[in-house]
Amino acid sequence: xxxxxxSGGGLVQAGGSLRLSCTASGRTFSSYAIGWFRQAPGxxxxxxxxxxxxxxxxxSADSVKGRFTISRDNAKNTVYLQMNSLNxxxxxxxxxxxxxxxxxxxxxxxxxxxxxxxxxxxx
Numbered sequence: 001x002x003x004x005x006x007s008g009g010g011l012v013q014a015g016g017s018l019r020l021s022c023t024a025s026g027r028t029f030s031s032y033a034i035g036w037f038r039q040a041p042g043x044x045x046x047x048x049x050x051x052x053x054x055x056x057x058x059x060s061a062d063s064v065k066g067r068f069t070i071s072r073d074n075a076k077n078t079v080y081l082q083m084n085s086l087n088x089x090x091x092x093x094x095x096x097x098x099x100x101x102x103x104x105x106x107x108x109x110x111x112x113x114x115x116x117x118x119x120x121x122x123x
Contacts, residue, residue: 097110
């Protein structure tokens with residue numbers, strides 16, 4: 001089992017950047033692929049990006065490709081989501097979650113979730 005805590009959200013102007021962190025407790029962090037999801041008001045939770053257990057492989061949604069980068073530091077039990085060129089459509093609550101494979105994109109495929117961090121992009 002792993003417990004996840006997100007941080008780094010906030011208010012930013014369009015075109016700006018934020019870096020989200022997902023920090024895990026427990027000694028099994030490197031056994032899990034980690035994904036980032038987001039949920040805007042009135043919308044379903046959607047996949048953003050995911051990274052493999054070692055950090056050597058990653059994938060992201062088309063909507064964030066070229067703007068968001070996922071990375072991880074297993075020594076720090078932390079996964080990062082660097083978000084650049086933010087636009088108002090990126091406004092959402094962002095969640096990190098743990099799964100057995102980084103190629104998974106469905107919410108139900110992720111077993112453990114953090115509480116989320118809010119990102120608001122103003123125009």
